[in-house]
Amino acid sequence: VVLGFQDSEDLIAPDLPTEPIPLNMGPSHPAMHGTVRMVLEVEGERISSADIQIGYLHRCFEKESENATWTQVFPYTDRLNYISPMLNNVGYAMAVEKLLGVTEQIPERAQFIRVIVGEVSRITDHLTCLGASAMELGAFTVFLYALKAREWLFELLEETCGARLTSTYLRIGGVSYDLPDGFDGKLRSIMDRTRVVMEDIGKLLERNRIFRDRMDGIGIITQADALAYGITGPVGRSTGLAYDVRKDHPYLVYDRFDFDVPVGSVGDNFDRYAVRVEEINQSMRILDQALRQIPAGPVMINDPRISLPAKSETYNSIEAMIAHFKIIMDGIRVPPGETYSYTEAGNGELGFFIVSDGTGRPWKCRVRPPCFPATAVLGKVLPGLFIADVVPTFGMINMIGGECDR
C-alpha cells in the first residue's frame, strides 16, 4: 500500500514513492471545451488537487449589454450557451417581458414556438454533450451519429431563423417571424430519425467497457454538494434532485404538457449521461404535444411601444415610422425596476437579473450561468480520480465557456 492507494498500478513498484507533479490542462486543450484551465496536482496517475480556472472566454457580456438597446442584447445571448442559443433567447426575452409586465400578453402561438425551438435546442445541447464526451473516450462513431442528428435539427432551426447558432430569433414580445412552411412534418421526421440515432448511440455506449469504466462511479457529486453549490439542470438531477424549472415554476405553456423529470441516484458520470439521454426523449415528448396543440395566430405582441410595426405601415404612416424609429434607435422603453427571471436551459437554471433605469438599454444585465456552479464543484470532485477520468467527468459537466465566462 503506497500513499493509501490499493490499486494494482500503485503496487507495481511499491518502492518508488511518487512525487506530486503539477499538470496543466488547458486552456488550449482539445478536451477543455471552450478554453478552461485546470491546474492539477498529480501523484502518479492520481489527482491530489485540482484548481479550475475559468474566464478565458470572458467577452464582457454584461458590460456590453449596458451599451446596447434591450433588443440588441439578443445576439449577445446567442453566444452564452452557444449550442442551445434559442434557450438563452427565451430566458432573456422572458426577463425583459417580466420587467415590462407583458408576460401575460405574449401571443399563445409565440409561446408555443418558444417552447418548440427551445426544446429542439435542448436536444442539440444534449446531443453535443453526449457525442463530444463519447468522442473523447475514443468513440468517434458516436460523435458522428450525434452530430448528424444535431445537424438535422440545426438545419431546421436555420430554416426557421436563418442561422444555425447565432439565432437571435426571439424578440421582446414574441418571436421575429413565424415558423416556416412544413416545419411540423420536418420536425416529426427528424424526431423519428433521432430516436433511431439515440438507440444506436445507446447500443454503442451502454455495454461498452471503455465507456462504462469512465462513467460508473466516477466523478460522484453528492446531493448535499449539488445543493450547496447551487447546481441545477442535468448535473443537479443526476444527484437525485428533481428540480426542473419547467416543472417547478412552469413558464410559457409548459404546464400544458406531460413530461417527466428524470433523476439519477448516484450522481456519477453515468447518471449524468442517462439523465441527458432521457431528457432528449422527454423533449421529444414535449415537442410531439406542442406540435399537436400549437394554435394559429400572431407571433408578436400587439403594442406599438414594443413590437415593430409592419413594414408597409412604417413606410406609409408617420405614426408607425416614429414608433419604428424609436424602438430601433432609442430602444424599447422598459420601466425602471429590477427583476430576476429564470428558465430551464440546457445546463439548468439560466437566470437573468436585469435592472432598468427607464431608458432603452439595460442598466445592468446579470446572467446566472447554470454551468458555473457545476464547474465550480469540479475542484472538489476531481481529487482522487485518475487523469484519464478528468476529461469524461469534465465532459459530463458540460461546461460551456461562452455561458460560464460570459
Place this chain on the structure above:
Amino acid sequence: MADPTTTPTSPAAPVSTPVAADTVTVTIDGKAHQFPKGTVLLEACNAVGANVPFFCYHPGLSSPAVCRQCLVDVKGQPKPVPSCYTPVADKMEVQTQSPRALDVRRQMLEFTLVNHPIDCPICDKAGECMLQKHYFDWDAKYARNDGIKVKKDKVVDVGPHIVLDQERCILCTRCIRVCDEVAKKHQLEMADRGDHEVLTTAPGHRLDNPYSLNTVDVCPVGALTSKDFRFSMRAWELTATQSVCPGCATGCNIEIHHSRGKIHRLVPRLNAAVNKHWMCDEGRFTYKPVQAGRLAAPFVAGAPVEWDRALDEAGRLLRAALDAGPAKVGVLFNAQSTNEDLHALARLAFEHLGLAKAYLAGVDEGWSDEILVSADKNPNRAGATAIGAGRLRTLLDLANDLKAGAVTALLVVGSDGVLGKDGAPGALPLDRLETLVVIGTHRDAVAAAAKVALPLAAWAEADGTFTNKLGMVQRIRAAVPPAGDSLPGWEILSHLARKLGATMDFTEARAVFNEAKQKHGFMKAADWGRLMLPVQLRFASTRG
C-alpha cells in the same frame, strides 16, 4: 431607530411651514404644493415631476398656447386648460394625468401627425425630435387616417444659415418668438390658415439676424435645420461635452456635440446669468478652426520633429538668449488662452525666469450688440489681464521694442491675433528676432517664422477655465482628442520649464487651476466642477 416622537426633525412630526403671502397652494395630481404667485402652471407641474408635455412653450420665450399639447384638467373649468398659459392660483386642483387630459393631448398629437411627412429617415431632427418623443410617450397608436397629406414647400432657403421645411412644421411659432424676443427682429411669420398654414419669412425679410440658429435649437421638429449641421451626423450618434464658447468675452455656455473625435456643432446651454438659452450664430462656428489648419507636430526650422528634440531645441535657444541678456527676452501672452495656461506662463516667465518684458496679444475687436455679442473677441482677456497684474504691455509696445532691438528673443504662447486681422506679417517685425519660440494651435505666419513651433491643444481639446467680461470663471472641458501631437499649454510650459532648469511639475490641468486659485484673487470663488462624463445624446433624453 429613534422614536419619532422624540426626534424633532422626523418627517412624521407635523410640519408647520408658515405660508408666505406671495405663495399659493396648488394641488397637483392629489398632492398639495406651494409655489410663488404668478408661476406658470406648466412649470409648476413639471417642477414637481408631473410630466406635462409641450411644443410651443419655451422657458425662455412668451407663451402663445397654440400647440394645445400641455392641456391639463383644472377643477371647476369646463374644459382642459393650456397649462403654459395659466398662472397658478390658490386652491387650484390640477389633474395632469386624468383620462380626459390624456385623451385630449393624445388627440392633439394625432391631429398634428395627420399632415406630418414621413421624413424621419432623412430628417436632421430625428432622434432629438419632440414630436417623436411625445408620440411615443403619449400616443403610441397607429394611424387611423390614410388620407393624402397636404403638400407644402420642402427646401426653402430662408437665410444664410437655415433651410426651412414647411411640411415638417407643427406651427408652434417658437422660431418667430425667438426672432421677435431674443434677436428683436421680426423676420418670420405665419401665413394662410387651417391645414394650409405655413411658416414663412416676413415680407421683404430673410432669416438673417445674428441669432438665427437659435430657431433651429428651439424648433421641436425638423422644420428649421442648420445648413452647417444638415446631413453631417445623426443626432443620436453625438456625444455632448459641456464647455464655453471662445468667440467673445461674453462666454456663452455651450455644449460641444461631437462624435469620434470630430466636432459637429455647438449648441447653447442654459446659464441664466450669462446667455440664458441662447448664443449667437458667429459663436456656433468657432469650432471650425479647431479642425482646420492645425499645427499637428513640433517643428524645428520648418521640419517636423519629435517632442523631445523640439523641447531640447527650444530650451537651448531660450537658455542661450537668457544667458546673453535676460532683458532682451520677451514673452507674449494671449487673451485666447485659458487661465491655467496663462498662470503656467506667468509663473515661468516672472517667477522662474524673472523676465521683465511681457506683452498681451489677442484677436482684434469686432462688432457688438446689446444682446450677447461683445466687441472683445477674446474669451479670456479678463483672466489674462488679472494674471498679468499690470505687467503685460500691448502688441504696439512689442512692435516698438522689436524695431528698437530691445527684444531679440520671444516666447509666444498662442498666436491668435498676433499678426492682426488679416494675419499679414509686417505689422509686427518678427524678422527682427534672433530667437522665436512659438507654442501655437495653427500653422500660421507666426509659427512659420518661428525657430521652434510647438503644437498647442485648442480650446475644445483641453480642460481649463475662461474668465468672461463679467469676471465669471467658467469651466471648459476637453471634448475631442488634441490634434496630432499637440498638448495643453500648461503641459508644454512644464516641459519647457524643466529644460530651462526651473521646477514646474504640473501633471493635470486641475493642479494648475488649484494653484492659480490660491494665487489670483479673481479666481477665489472659482470652482473646477465635478468630473463629467460625456453624455451620449441617444440615451440622454435631454434633447427631444
